Amino acid sequence: MDEDGCPIFFFLDEFPNIGQIPGFSQLAATARSRGISLNIGIQGVEQLAREYSREDQVDILNNMKTKIYFPGSTGEAGSQVANLGGYSTMVQDGMAQRKELLTADELRRIPDDSVLVLAHNLNPVLLNSVPYFKKKGVWPF
Numbered sequence: 001m002d003e004d005g006c007p008i009f010f011f012l013d014e015f016p017n018i019g020q021i022p023g024f025s026q027l028a029a030t031a032r033s034r035g036i037s038l039n040i041g042i043q044g045v046e047q048l049a050r051e052y053s054r055e056d057q058v059d060i061l062n063n064m065k066t067k068i069y070f071p072g073s074t075g076e077a078g079s080q081v082a083n084l085g086g087y088s089t090m091v092q093d094g095m096a097q098r099k100e101l102l103t104a105d106e107l108r109r110i111p112d113d114s115v116l117v118l119a120h121n122l123n124p125v126l127l128n129s130v131p132y133f134k135k136k137g138v139w140p141f
Contacts (some may be wrong), residue, residue: 007035011117015040016047025052032065039062069107069116077121078104084118 012018021027031038040060042048048057061067067084069077070132085102102116102124110116112125 007037009037009039011039013041013043015114016050020051023046025056025063028060029061038064044073045080066117066119069110069118071108071112071114073107076106078082078107079119081107081116085124 028038038141045061047058048060052060060079067080069081073081081102082100082104084099086096088101090097090099113128113130114126115129117127119125
């Protein structure tokens with residue numbers, strides 16, 4: 001880590017099923033400055049509770065700068081999206097009203113061919129997605 005070179009990318013699919021990685025929350029906080037990209041795949045935020053303390057869970061999620069949510073996401077992911085998505089303020093008849101930009105229910109109901117991307121300090125983006133197994137010539141069957 002002390003020498004210049006190619007960036008390193010770790011893709012940890014089914015991350016909670018790997019078991020606890022000692023010091024992972026600290027690694028997540030410092031890896032980016034060392035040219036290391038950590039990409040974890042989880043089915044639900046709640047899965048982290050099996051292996052990590054609440055403090056470590058928060059640290060891990062806070063240090064994943066881009067979050068991608070798939071259709072049907074529920075539970076704590078919905079609360080996280082509502083919180084991270086921010087609010088809009090409307091003034092009507094002299095009264096200010098604050099409204100969530102994204103609700104947990106809207107996350108759950110995103111179309112099957114879409115993903116919601118919350119990237120660092122950018123506005124939320126709803127993107128079309130094509131699963132690799134539906135692309136012609138990619139899946140061997």
